[in-house]
Amino acid sequence: xxxxxxxxxxxxxGEALEILKDFGERTCVIAGGTDLMIAIREGExxxxxxxxxxxxxxLRLIREEGNQICIGPLVxxxxxxxxxxxxxxxxxxxxxxxSVGSPQIRNMGTIGGNIINASPxxxxxxxxxxxxxxxTLKKREGERSLPITDFYLxxxxxxxxxxxxxxxxxxxxxxxxxxxxxxxLARRKALAIxxxxxxxxxxxxEMRAKEVRVSIGSSTPTPCRMEKAEAVLRGAVPSAAVIExxxxxxxxxxxxxxxxxxxxxxxxxxxxxxxxxxLQEAFNIGL
Amino acid sequence: xxxxxxxFVINGKKEEREIPPNISLLKLxxxxxxxxxxxxxxxxGECGACTVLLDGRPVYACLVxxxxxDGKEIITIEGIGEEGKLHAVQKAFLAHGAVQCGFCTPxxxxxxxxxLDERPNPSRKEIEDAISGNLCRCTGYLQxxxxxxxxxxxxxxxx
Numbered sequence: 001x002x003x004x005x006x007x008x009x010x011x012x013x014g015e016a017l018e019i020l021k022d023f024g025e026r027t028c029v030i031a032g033g034t035d036l037m038i039a040i041r042e043g044e045x046x047x048x049x050x051x052x053x054x055x056x057x058x059l060r061l062i063r064e065e066g067n068q069i070c071i072g073p074l075v076x077x078x079x080x081x082x083x084x085x086x087x088x089x090x091x092x093x094x095x096x097x098x099s100v101g102s103p104q105i106r107n108m109g110t111i112g113g114n115i116i117n118a119s120p121x122x123x124x125x126x127x128x129x130x131x132x133x134x135x136t137l138k139k140r141e142g143e144r145s146l147p148i149t150d151f152y153l154x155x156x157x158x159x160x161x162x163x164x165x166x167x168x169x170x171x172x173x174x175x176x177x178x179x180x181x182x183x184x185l186a187r188r189k190a191l192a193i194x195x196x197x198x199x200x201x202x203x204x205x206e207m208r209a210k211e212v213r214v215s216i217g218s219s220t221p222t223p224c225r226m227e228k229a230e231a232v233l234r235g236a237v238p239s240a241a242v243i244e245x246x247x248x249x250x251x252x253x254x255x256x257x258x259x260x261x262x263x264x265x266x267x268x269x270x271x272x273x274x275x276x277x278x279l280q281e282a283f284n285i286g287l
Numbered sequence: 288x289x290x291x292x293x294x295f296v297i298n299g300k301k302e303e304r305e306i307p308p309n310i311s312l313l314k315l316x317x318x319x320x321x322x323x324x325x326x327x328x329x330x331x332g333e334c335g336a337c338t339v340l341l342d343g344r345p346v347y348a349c350l351v352x353x354x355x356x357d358g359k360e361i362i363t364i365e366g367i368g369e370e371g372k373l374h375a376v377q378k379a380f381l382a383h384g385a386v387q388c389g390f391c392t393p394x395x396x397x398x399x400x401x402x403l404d405e406r407p408n409p410s411r412k413e414i415e416d417a418i419s420g421n422l423c424r425c426t427g428y429l430q431x432x433x434x435x436x437x438x439x440x441x442x443x444x445x446x
Binding site: 002003004005006007009030033034036037038040041050052054078101102103104105107108 | 288289291307308309310311330331332335338341344345346347349350351352354355357398401416417419420421
């Protein structure tokens with residue numbers, strides 16, 4: 001039995017926030033629908049009112065605001081992957097978006113949906129974590145902005161309130177002293193959920209890594225940075241030995257955060273190997 | 288559940304329908320419009336058999352909530368080529384033996400058409416990326432890739 005609900009399709013943000021104010025817990029917001037359609041088909045969507053935000057033009061933009069890039073939640077993975085602004089100022093996000101699902105999924109699925117659905121395997125989240133992205137949540141009475149790492153409570157759980165809507169994602173544009181990499185491991189190249197994904201950003205000062213940010217997805221309960229490994233890399237001249245050490249530490253941090261499980265035995269070396277590859281790629285050495 | 292009214296352009300023709308808001312575009316096409324050329328494979332966005340073009344872009348009809356197509360344009364396999372005259376991609380699929388059981392074919396052809404509309408002479412890598420969301424369990428893909436390559440090059444789908 002498919003889920004049943006009433007359907008609303010507000011054409012402005014104000015109208016959407018009114019609906020969420022009035023119906024709160026009884027609503028569910030739909031953007032591209034690539035995740036929700038499965039729940040609807042299975043009869044698992046419990047909302048009385050489905051609020052389709054896809055006809056709100058202002059939520060659809062990618063724009064530059066000073067040195068910030070500001071992305072509306074309705075921007076699709078396909079649009080992110082082909083955006084010149086993203087390619088130039090946040091290529092790690094473009095690559096992450098391009099690894100989602102398949103062309104068809106990328107044409108419908110949105111960055112907002114990827115964030116809100118809060119799957120531990122979401123591909124854009126590690127990229128947003130290393131970009132130190134802020135998410136803005138708005139309700140009729142006002143809005144709040146917070147770092148994306150503070151947004152998650154656990155797998156598929158976030159702090160968003162029933163009357164709130166994610167209205168934008170912002171982060172500082174990166175200049176070309178920043179190098180990056182994004183690696184995803186899944187059963188196949190397309191149409192497969194990430195087993196592990198890794199995003200790396202490194203700010204280079206001549207030969208030295210001034211600042212390094214590493215986040216791995218699908219491997220920790222909530223999105224986070226690998227701070228111990230980042231500390232090892234900070235200020236170092238990237239070498240095979242430093243990268244080896246940092247990769248080992250990331251694998252340890254992953255186990256410390258997610259606990260020892262039956263899968264740990266293969267995940268630990270897999271994480272280590274992939275982080276090594278991601279760091280090598282970011283620093284452009286040893287390939 | 289209250290029905291809603293939507294209007295859209297399907298294969299060049301304007302249509303209006305009253306539908307339950309919880310159905311997929313796939314169901315709208317097959318059960319409400321009788322366009323069964325679009326195949327129902329997995330109904331979970333994993334096989335690509337239901338690929339159609341929504342405002343020119345390939346999407347999985349099973350993952351599109353039908354009310355979302357209000358005001359939009361949809362092209363299905365029935366809408367390419369003309370009566371008695373196949374589209375270049377369809378011809379190339381026949382010429383290259385790219386059709387075996389045929390279940391993935393409508394979706395494959397629409398994914399290919401979307402690519403060719405944007406890039407008339409795609410590279411092999413671009414072709415492989417464009418059909419990466421469409422599974423085929425018979426052909427091994429090589430004939431399909433060759434067919435798309437051929438329809439790109441000559442623009443006529445000749446061998």
